[in-house]
Amino acid sequence: MLTKKVKMLLIILSVVISASVAILAYNVAGQVNDGLINTTSSYDMIVGPAGSATQLAMNTLFFTDKPLGTISYEYVEQLQRDSRVNIAIPFGMGDSYNSAKIVGTKPAFLTGKPLSEGKMFEKVFEAVVGSEVARKYGLSIGDELVTSHGLSEHGEKHEATPLKLVGVLEETKTAYDNVVFTDIETVWKVHDHEDHEHDDGEHEEKTENAQTTDAGTTPEKGHELPGGHGGEDGEDEHGEDEHGEHAHEGTVCAILVRSKTLAYSEQIKAEFKEDSKILTITPAEVIREIINNVDLSRRIVYILCVIILIMNIFVISTITILNMYDSQKDIALMRLIGIGTGKVNIMFLIQNALIGLLSTAISFGVSRLCLVFLRGFASSMGIVLDAGRIYPLEWLIMAVIFVISVLPTFICTVRVSRKDIIRN
Amino acid sequence: MIKTENLVKTFDLDTTIKYKDLIFEDAKSYVLLGASGCGKSTLLNMMAGVITPTGGSIFFDGEEMSRKTQKQKDRFRIEKIGYIFQDFKLIEDMTVEDNINILRLEGVKTAEMDAVLDALGILGKKKKKVRQLSGGERQRVAIARAFVKKPQIILADEPTGNLNYEIGRAVVTQMLTIAKGKTLVAVTHDDRLAELFDEVIDMNAVASSVDGSGVTHRV
Numbered sequence: 001m002l003t004k005k006v007k008m009l010l011i012i013l014s015v016v017i018s019a020s021v022a023i024l025a026y027n028v029a030g031q032v033n034d035g036l037i038n039t040t041s042s043y044d045m046i047v048g049p050a051g052s053a054t055q056l057a058m059n060t061l062f063f064t065d066k067p068l069g070t071i072s073y074e075y076v077e078q079l080q081r082d083s084r085v086n087i088a089i090p091f092g093m094g095d096s097y098n099s100a101k102i103v104g105t106k107p108a109f110l111t112g113k114p115l116s117e118g119k120m121f122e123k124v125f126e127a128v129v130g131s132e133v134a135r136k137y138g139l140s141i142g143d144e145l146v147t148s149h150g151l152s153e154h155g156e157k158h159e160a161t162p163l164k165l166v167g168v169l170e171e172t173k174t175a176y177d178n179v180v181f182t183d184i185e186t187v188w189k190v191h192d193h194e195d196h197e198h199d200d201g202e203h204e205e206k207t208e209n210a211q212t213t214d215a216g217t218t219p220e221k222g223h224e225l226p227g228g229h230g231g232e233d234g235e236d237e238h239g240e241d242e243h244g245e246h247a248h249e250g251t252v253c254a255i256l257v258r259s260k261t262l263a264y265s266e267q268i269k270a271e272f273k274e275d276s277k278i279l280t281i282t283p284a285e286v287i288r289e290i291i292n293n294v295d296l297s298r299r300i301v302y303i304l305c306v307i308i309l310i311m312n313i314f315v316i317s318t319i320t321i322l323n324m325y326d327s328q329k330d331i332a333l334m335r336l337i338g339i340g341t342g343k344v345n346i347m348f349l350i351q352n353a354l355i356g357l358l359s360t361a362i363s364f365g366v367s368r369l370c371l372v373f374l375r376g377f378a379s380s381m382g383i384v385l386d387a388g389r390i391y392p393l394e395w396l397i398m399a400v401i402f403v404i405s406v407l408p409t410f411i412c413t414v415r416v417s418r419k420d421i422i423r424n
Numbered sequence: 425m426i427k428t429e430n431l432v433k434t435f436d437l438d439t440t441i442k443y444k445d446l447i448f449e450d451a452k453s454y455v456l457l458g459a460s461g462c463g464k465s466t467l468l469n470m471m472a473g474v475i476t477p478t479g480g481s482i483f484f485d486g487e488e489m490s491r492k493t494q495k496q497k498d499r500f501r502i503e504k505i506g507y508i509f510q511d512f513k514l515i516e517d518m519t520v521e522d523n524i525n526i527l528r529l530e531g532v533k534t535a536e537m538d539a540v541l542d543a544l545g546i547l548g549k550k551k552k553k554v555r556q557l558s559g560g561e562r563q564r565v566a567i568a569r570a571f572v573k574k575p576q577i578i579l580a581d582e583p584t585g586n587l588n589y590e591i592g593r594a595v596v597t598q599m600l601t602i603a604k605g606k607t608l609v610a611v612t613h614d615d616r617l618a619e620l621f622d623e624v625i626d627m628n629a630v631a632s633s634v635d636g637s638g639v640t641h642r643v
Contacts, residue, residue: 004517333513334526336474337569338502340495343529 007323011316011405012359018312019363019401022305023394024370028378029298030391035174035383036291042112043283044265047075047272048254050279057286060091060254062175062383063101067093067253071278076255084264090184090252095147097163100133102147102180104187109256110169113176117141118167124186127163132177132384134168141165145180147190161190173384184252313404320352320408345413349406356405360398425449426471426577426607431480433466440478441466444630450576453600453608455618458627464611465510467631468579471609472507473497484577502530506570508599510582512562514569516555520546523554524569532573540568543602560591567599578603580610584617596620 048056051068058064070092079088092104103109107120110128118141121128127145139145144162163182171177259265265282272280327348334344371387378385431443441463448454456464469475471482473489482490489500501507514523524537541547544564549557554565563583570578583599584592596617600608610621618624 330515333515334529335498336509336513337507337527338498338505339526339529340498347529 004323004326007319008355011319011355012362014312014315014319015356015359015401015405016363016366018305018308019360019398020366020370022309022401023363023367023397025298025301025305026394026397027367027371027389027391028374028385029294029301031385031389032294032378032383033291033298036287036294043256043258044262045257045259045269046254046281046283047071047079047257048279048281050277053279053281053286054290056254056279056281057283057290059093060256061283061287063093063103063179064175068279070251070253071255073250073252075278076252079255079257079268082268084260084268086258086260087256088258089256091254091256092184092187092252094253095149095187095190097129097133097145097147097180098137100129100136100178100180102127102163102182102187104182104184104252106184110176110181113172114170115167116170118165121166121182121186124183124189125161125163126166127180127182127186128167128169129165129181130169130177130179131171133180139165139168141167147180173386175384177384188250309400309404313408316405317408317411320412324348324409324412348413349409352409353402353406356402359405360402363401364394364398425483425485426609427483428467428471429481429483431467431470431482432478433463433470433475434478439633441631441633443467443480446625446630448607448609450607451605452623453603453621454610454623454625455621456609456611456625456627456630457615457618458613458631460613462627463631463633464627465581467627468507468581468609468611472505472579473501474507499530502527502532502573504576506573506575506578508563508566508570508578508580508583510585512554512566512586514554514562514565517553519551519553520557520565520568521550523565524572527569527573534572536574537568537572540572540602544568544598559586560595563587563595564598567595567602571602576606578606578608578610580608582611582613584612584614589614589616593617593620 046056046060048060048067049069049071055065056068059067073090076088076090079085082088087108089106089109090104091109093101095102107122110120115128116131118128129139129145133139143165145165146157146159146162149156163180163186169176169181257265257268259268269280269282272278331344331348334347335341368387371385375385375387426446426448428443428446430445432440434440443463456467458464466475470477470490473492473494477490480490481488484500484504489497492500515526518526520541521537524534527534538547538550541550541564544567546561546564546568549561549565554562557565563586567580567583570580578599580599584595587595592614593616596610597620599610600620608621612618
């Protein structure tokens with residue numbers, strides 16, 4: 001026979017395991033959904049090398065995944081000159097500072113993202129960091145950031161070309177918090193310097209780095225858009241390691257475009273379609289597709305949670321019934337010394353309500369602890385999880401869990417009191 | 425004063441115990457002597473309101489209690505009667521003090537607990553769980569629980585049933601000491617203890633049982 005303490009522990013464990021999963025799943029699904037919605041871009045088009053639309057969107061909007069490759073800066077200039085375009089911002093990625101990715105862009109990319117301190121980067125080798133990067137690495141204005149080659153923190157250090165921290169973004173609870181932003185030219189110059197060093201050392205590395213550098217230190221010339229362009233290495237991404245997938249001199253990983261009208265946007269996209277090496281996406285459409293996929297996954301998780309909670313009802317009911325059966329002697333005894341059935345019932349209800357409350361509280365604590373542990377993992381996917389965020393429905397889930405853990409006791413006490421040993 | 429009149433209890437429509445009328449005066453101690461199964465415990469249980477007589481009446485200071493509702497009987501028992509059970513009826517997983525404090529659920533004051541436990545020589549066991557106590561100590565806890573609420577009437581069903589004679593006698597002596605001024609009715613099958621009480625009632629002469637076939641037996 002299991003002791004009372006073991007049975008109580010089983011009830012608490014059973015509730016905690018299933019309830020924390022339910023709360024955690026709901027919270028993560030909610031935050032992922034909110035993160036996607038909050039990141040919905042104000043750009044109506046993203047231009048990048050041919051490849052996966054999702055990868056291009058995730059890379060430029062959530063800074064996750066590897067870039068698809070690079071395209072010539074000519075495309076940026078062409079779009080900037082285009083009278084149908086409001087703004088065209090270059091986007092380059094490929095290096096990292098510890099575990100934070102470095103994005104080479106223009107200050108316009110951070111429009112609407114206020115700084116908590118310092119100023120926006122203006123010159124080459126100046127950088128602005130997300131709030132989480134500043135917090136995680138204890139950075140302050142004026143600090144030098146020695147970056148690493150590639151998206152891994154173990155890449156070759158760019159010791160000779162450190163970035164100077166000039167600003168920190170306010171916390172946004174989005175992927176922006178985990179990124180270092182600098183001018184696109186900084187990214188080019190860092191690699192230009194590295195390539196020269198390699199040349200000086202008579203290294204003969206036949207990579208697309210070399211090809212791009214060979215093309216010149218200024219943006220490449222001599223191609224028309226769409227169709228003819230050169231120097232881009234987007235088509236090579238499958239054979240590359242991650243060190244190769246970054247913007248080199250005169251190239252970018254993507255271009256974020258805002259057209260003057262939707263019709264213009266469609267026109268430009270249609271023109272780009274003729275170029276098989278270029279991919280254009282509408283971020284809103286891709287995000288909607290991602291949200292739909294997340295929503296489906298979320299529904300599956302909810303169904304699983306409901307199944308777990310239903311199983312929980314059976315487990316708790318069985319344990320409670322066994323508990324109450326064992327307690328019948330104690331109940332009879334209390335009745336004999338004159339304690340009324342109402343008081344006996346209330347005593348058992350309070351006892352089980354406390355167990356229910358404790359289980360619910362532990363479940364909530366465990367779910368938050370899991371969120372903290374998941375934070376690092378999620379941030380690598382461009383999702384910022386906030387352990388302090390509680391959705392109103394989470395309170396409802398906890399209330400349901402509490403009721404589930406107390407209801408069997410309530411039913412049992414009513415049944416036991418109907419079989420009062422003193423009624424004869 | 426407690427008075428019984430024409431008291432009858434039938435069990436499962438099979439066996440009926442009939443009792444002669446009895447009177448228990450205030451501030452006196454009584455011992456009901458008799459063999460096992462003669463109806464001693466049944467009489468105490470009916471007096472305590474734990475079971476309801478099939479026929480007849482029980483009066484407490486002129487008030488008929490046996491026909492009252494179970495709730496009223498529970499209230500009367502918790503307020504006026506200290507009942508000491510043969511098998512102690514203590515909750516094993518609880519400490520001595522919790523077993524006594526459980527009475528507070530019904531609003532009974534237990535401020536006298538330490539004094540009563542001290543008088544019974546088990547104050548040092550207050551924080552111990554009942555399962556850790558010896559038979560004699562458990563019996564003392566059961567007595568303490570009955571006395572702590574300062575009841576007018578003490579009913580003790582075989583208070584020494586699980587103890588050897590020496591310990592049993594010591595327990596009864598202590599019980600009678602702290603029961604001074606109260607009405608105490610105890611049941612025992614050990615006639616050696618009878619001399620300690622004010623009055624002895626021979627249950628063989630008081631109760632008779634009628635079996636299913638209608639034959640009357642002296643018990």
